[in-house]
Amino acid sequence: MKNLSPLAERFVLHAGEMGRHWGMSRTTGQIYALLYLSAQPLNADDIVDSLGMSRSNVGAGLKALASWRLIEQAPQPGDRREFFMTPDDSWEVLRRFVVEKRRREVEPTLLLLREVLHREALQEDERQDQARLRALYDLLDLVNSWFDDVQKLSPQTLERLMRLGSRVARVLDALPPGRRE
Structure with a gap:
């Protein structure tokens, strides 16, 4: 070099x-x-x-x-x-990278899971498989939705949220029971 x-x-x-x-x-x-x-x-x-x-x-x-x-x-x-x-803003680079990873990896997996979960399971082992795949789908779908919400945050807000780390649980626990969801 x-x-x-x-x-x-x-x-x-x-x-x-x-x-x-x-x-x-x-x-x-x-x-x-x-x-x-x-x-x-x-x-x-x-x-x-x-x-x-x-x-x-x-x-x-x-x-x-x-x-x-x-x-x-x-x-x-x-x-x-x-x-x-390259873009000067490291947050923008990270955002672009994650958007592409999602497009290339998460979205095709969600599509496949939707397809297999919408057909009727014929045998007991398929029902067990579908239950596990449903749990995986629900998790990936939640992460996907969360990512959509996170993209709306400014880099400054996102950084503050990330710096909170697990302390964010204390904030959530302090909310009244009806406002925690």
Whole structure:
């Protein structure tokens, strides 16, 4: 890796390893990390030079990051090449990542569960399976609805809520019984 500080190189390598766990390739994770750390937008050639990747791998990684909505184009005056950058707001990056994970993983699972739960169970073992799948569906549906509500909160409010952690239970317990739901 050219022209990267030891800290940046370590982060880029780590992001590549983590990318595989997040549903993207190692190279895509590394490209994201490089763009995240870069003070200015980069084009594909800059990324090839910095990371020592092939042009085709960089192109595929940029396409993947665009499909995740984790990068944005940043046109440069007088230059016809495409330049890319990450959003400055880390809360927005997290929101986009979670929205895409939900779209790619949670929503298809909810769809499948709805389908299998709407057909009649014919045998006892199917009824037991449906009961377990109903519990899973109810949990995923609740998390999905909660996420819709959380997205309406400002980053500042969301941060305050997160900092409350388990102390939020005390707030809920202090509510009158009819207002706890």
